[in-house]
Amino acid sequence: xxxxxxTETANTLxxxxxxxxxxxxxxxxxxxxxxxxxxxxxxxxxxxxTFIFTCFLLSYMMVRMSTTVPWPNTSEIFALSFGGEPxxxxxxxxxxxxxxxxxxxxxxxxxxGYRQDRVKSAILMLVTAAFGATFVGxxxxxWTKLIVEEGVRPWGNPFGASQFGSVFFMITGxxxxxxxxxxxxxxxxxxxxxRGDFDTNRRGYFTSRKGDYGAVEIMGxxxxxxxxxxxxxxxxxxxx
Amino acid sequence: xxxxxxxxxxxxxxxxxxDVELYHPKTWVTKxxxxxxxxxxxxxxSCTAIGIGLVALVLSWLxxxxxxxxxxxxxxxxxxxxxxxxxxxxxxxxYLLTALFLGGFGNYLIPLMVGARDMVFPYVNxxxxxxxxxxxxxxxxxxxxxxGPTGAGWTLYPPQAILSGTPGSDAGIIxxxxxxxxxxxxxxxxxxxxxxxxxxxxxxxxxxxRMPLTIWGIFTATxxxxxxxxxxxxxxxxxxxxxxxxxxxxxxxxxxxxxxxEYGGGSPILFQHLFWFFGHxxxxxxxxxxxxxxxxxxxxxxxxxxxxxxxxxxxxVGIGALSFVVWxxxxxVSGMNPWFGFFFATTTLIIAxxxxxxxxxxxxxxxxxxxxxxxxxxxxxAFIVTFLNGGITGLFLGNVVVDVPLSDTMFVVAHxxxxxxxxxxxxxxxxxxxxxxxITGRMMNQAMGQFHFWVTFIGAYVIFLPIHYLGFLGVPRxxxxxxxxxxxxxxxxxxxxxxxxAALIVxxxxxxxxxxxxxxxxxxxxAERNPWQATTLExxxxxxxxxxxxxxxxxxxxxxxxYEYGAPGYDEDFVPQxxxxxxASAETGGDxxxxxxxxxxx
Numbered sequence: 001x002x003x004x005x006x007t008e009t010a011n012t013l014x015x016x017x018x019x020x021x022x023x024x025x026x027x028x029x030x031x032x033x034x035x036x037x038x039x040x041x042x043x044x045x046x047x048x049x050t051f052i053f054t055c056f057l058l059s060y061m062m063v064r065m066s067t068t069v070p071w072p073n074t075s076e077i078f079a080l081s082f083g084g085e086p087x088x089x090x091x092x093x094x095x096x097x098x099x100x101x102x103x104x105x106x107x108x109x110x111x112x113g114y115r116q117d118r119v120k121s122a123i124l125m126l127v128t129a130a131f132g133a134t135f136v137g138x139x140x141x142x143w144t145k146l147i148v149e150e151g152v153r154p155w156g157n158p159f160g161a162s163q164f165g166s167v168f169f170m171i172t173g174x175x176x177x178x179x180x181x182x183x184x185x186x187x188x189x190x191x192x193x194x195r196g197d198f199d200t201n202r203r204g205y206f207t208s209r210k211g212d213y214g215a216v217e218i219m220g221x222x223x224x225x226x227x228x229x230x231x232x233x234x235x236x237x238x239x240x
Numbered sequence: 241x242x243x244x245x246x247x248x249x250x251x252x253x254x255x256x257x258x259d260v261e262l263y264h265p266k267t268w269v270t271k272x273x274x275x276x277x278x279x280x281x282x283x284x285x286s287c288t289a290i291g292i293g294l295v296a297l298v299l300s301w302l303x304x305x306x307x308x309x310x311x312x313x314x315x316x317x318x319x320x321x322x323x324x325x326x327x328x329x330x331x332x333x334x335y336l337l338t339a340l341f342l343g344g345f346g347n348y349l350i351p352l353m354v355g356a357r358d359m360v361f362p363y364v365n366x367x368x369x370x371x372x373x374x375x376x377x378x379x380x381x382x383x384x385x386x387x388g389p390t391g392a393g394w395t396l397y398p399p400q401a402i403l404s405g406t407p408g409s410d411a412g413i414i415x416x417x418x419x420x421x422x423x424x425x426x427x428x429x430x431x432x433x434x435x436x437x438x439x440x441x442x443x444x445x446x447x448x449x450r451m452p453l454t455i456w457g458i459f460t461a462t463x464x465x466x467x468x469x470x471x472x473x474x475x476x477x478x479x480x481x482x483x484x485x486x487x488x489x490x491x492x493x494x495x496x497x498x499x500x501x502e503y504g505g506g507s508p509i510l511f512q513h514l515f516w517f518f519g520h521x522x523x524x525x526x527x528x529x530x531x532x533x534x535x536x537x538x539x540x541x542x543x544x545x546x547x548x549x550x551x552x553x554x555x556x557v558g559i560g561a562l563s564f565v566v567w568x569x570x571x572x573v574s575g576m577n578p579w580f581g582f583f584f585a586t587t588t589l590i591i592a593x594x595x596x597x598x599x600x601x602x603x604x605x606x607x608x609x610x611x612x613x614x615x616x617x618x619x620x621x622a623f624i625v626t627f628l629n630g631g632i633t634g635l636f637l638g639n640v641v642v643d644v645p646l647s648d649t650m651f652v653v654a655h656x657x658x659x660x661x662x663x664x665x666x667x668x669x670x671x672x673x674x675x676x677x678x679i680t681g682r683m684m685n686q687a688m689g690q691f692h693f694w695v696t697f698i699g700a701y702v703i704f705l706p707i708h709y710l711g712f713l714g715v716p717r718x719x720x721x722x723x724x725x726x727x728x729x730x731x732x733x734x735x736x737x738x739x740x741x742a743a744l745i746v747x748x749x750x751x752x753x754x755x756x757x758x759x760x761x762x763x764x765x766x767a768e769r770n771p772w773q774a775t776t777l778e779x780x781x782x783x784x785x786x787x788x789x790x791x792x793x794x795x796x797x798x799x800x801x802x803y804e805y806g807a808p809g810y811d812e813d814f815v816p817q818x819x820x821x822x823x824a825s826a827e828t829g830g831d832x833x834x835x836x837x838x839x840x841x842x
Contacts, residue, residue, distance in 0.1 A: 028442060028445050028446050028447045029253070030440045030441075032440065044466065048466040055470055063488075063506060170481060209261075
């Protein structure tokens with residue numbers, strides 16, 4: 001998977017721009033030049049996952065149209081009171097801020113990874129994981145509040161259309177699952193970077209393959225995707 | 241042609257990626273059970289798929305027994321019948337055809353045909369199989385839960401799929417949905433591997449436009465699957481919630497047994513959109529690998545290059561793209577805005593253009609060919625006719641005004657069995673007869689093969705042509721029995737009995753095929769190297785069957801497209817893809833030119 005110096009002769013021949021794209025695609029061996037296997041694969045996976053979230057969000061829009069009961073007002077439901085004054089969507093705003101910040105730390109982790117600055121890369125990944133865990137924690141708080149205090153259930157709620165609860169728990173649950181998986185893998189990758197697996201060519205426990213710092217970038221691509229999906233959920237579920 | 245001259249041969253670009261170190265199994269278990277070798281995974285996939293496919297075959301006999309001889313079998317109740325048709329359909333479409341084409345042929349052929357040592361991520365590939373097996377086991381488990389498997393029809397339309405009147409509504413439907421979700425997760429793991437391997441792990445000289453059409457078909461189908469299965473996954477998750485938690489995604493307000501149910505406000509049409517957004521590409525997920533494989537079979541066995549290779553590639557890609565914008569032609573009677581019907585009828589009929597290009601090109605490949613009527617060739621020829629027949633009835637069903645009266649009749653059943661059942665299955669048979677020598681080192685028995693072919697081919701028409709006619713008469717699909725329906729003439733009963741007898745005979749021929757597989761694997765004639773004199777890389781490996789790592793010490797270098805038949809200046813009428821042009825030095829070293837390959841004429 002590592003890049004070979006041999007390739008440079010072939011790659012320097014490729015023209016720029018659109019012609020370069022055509023040249024790459026009609027060349028042998030690789031359609032995406034200088035893209036390692038893992039990175040190509042995560043991009044294709046993310047494309048597939050995009051379709052899953054798109055289907056979820058389109059389904060949400062369709063049931064919101066099909067139900068005859070009024071849709072609850074999200075800015076009232078997701079408001080928290082500070083000093084007796086309800087602030088709409090404040091918790092969601094904080095969660096969004098945290099998740100977007102975590103994308104920043106993730107990007108820095110990728111950069112330090114490629115510089116082989118193991119300590120900084122690993123710490124930044126752990127910070128990202130901490131942000132992610134905070135996000136999930138706040139989601140747990142939000143779920144608990146809705147379930148215990150407000151009596152929202154997947155099959156019904158006191159505010160209006162029963163689909164509100166169904167969609168809420170399903171979509172935020174599926175997204176929260178993605179974040180949780182990301183947190184677990186961030187910790188695993190951070191451990192590998194910290195230990196220097198990618199410098200010592202230590203083999204993976206399951207795959208018995210050697211990894212490289214591209215793994216940090218792959219982790220990053222997944223994390224940014226999860227972040228981006230949240231932006232859409234925020235826009236079409238909470239704000240709409 | 242797409243091959244290169246001696247001067248250009250020196251320009252073959254060097255390897256861009258270092259040879260990847262393979263996982264070398266040390267124990268019997270890691271070599272044959274938890275194997276990471278795509279070839280072993282392919283055989284595991286194929287055996288599981290064929291095994292569960294046999295269950296679906298037996299179910300089809302039971303369905304036919306009931307239809308042919310109603311009131312004669314006490315062991316088939318109406319509930320049983322619905323469970324049989326549901327499980328028959330779902331198993332055949334998903335767990336047999338999809339798994340066999342992509343998991344089976346995809347795993348075996350992709351690394352070999354593009355000149356890779358294995359899939360790019362063998363461990364993930366292994367997980368793919370085990371999750372698929374788990375999905376199959378969950379599906380089978382639904383026979384052993386209270387209420388049995390779901391009887392909702394393979395389309396699983398709500399609201400009936402989860403209402404108590406449908407058999408298997410307590411546990412069967414949930415197991416079905418869980419099994420589908422597992423299948424999709426497992427398939428995604430494999431599918432990512434297939435796509436990445438084709439895009440990023442080809443050998444030197446193997447450009448995309450030199451790949452055999454088999455690989456183009458499997459590759460495009462995998463891309464379709466990766467983008468279409470998400471819709472089914474989402475539908476499965478939502479219906480599971482409807483069924484288990486009482487949410488109302490798909491459930492409108494509904495009265496059952498004089499009581500209002502708790503449901504309300506959901507959209508059954510939403511399920512149909514999600515299901516068919518998956519369901520229509522699914523047709524091409526099955527058909528495109530068949531298109532690709534049959535192109536290669538026709539070319540090899542008629543000793544002719546495929547006619548219009550570039551057109552064939554773009555037709556595959558075009559069909560794949562179009563298949564995402566036609567899904568609602570399955571829903572003409574669901575109550576859509578007529579403008580949508582107009583749109584979807586138009587896109588549906590446009591698909592006939594690339595498909596017709598393919599059929600013409602297959603036929604023109606045969607023109608002036610040196611046709612060898614081997615078993616794979618017979619099946620390939622049978623495929624062309626059958627696909628044409630099935631495709632033409634598709635034109636009828638694609639038009640709204642013709643579809644409305646034909647919808648939900650036996651005509652639909654006959655149409656999709658011809659085009660999506662029989663046609664791809666014929667290719668699967670042809671492909672098995674073709675690649676069996678590569679996989680086992682032995683030829684399949686000719687006599688049993690001929691018997692199998694003729695009974696299957698003629699039998700398919702004996703079964704399905706009358707069913708078209710039943711559809712014209714208005715015989716509805718999915719009915720347990722007709723009773724005294726006034727508009728159905730009595731001759732329908734005798735025709736149904738005739739079809740049942742034919743189906744049982746064809747079913748028996750499949751058992752002969754199964755026996756042939758086992759018999760030939762141990763007692764068949766030992767195959768010579770490259771028995772069909774094919775050009776593609778999978779036959780040029782240093783050992784046959786290919787060993788772990790596929791290509792020995794060095795990977796092959798590809799100098800030409802996959803269809804170099806009858807090129808002037810060579811002793812043989814075929815030139816393998818990895819043979820250097822006359823006058824150029826081989827870059828491959830030891831194993832580049834295989835035994836029995838054409839040598840340049842002196």
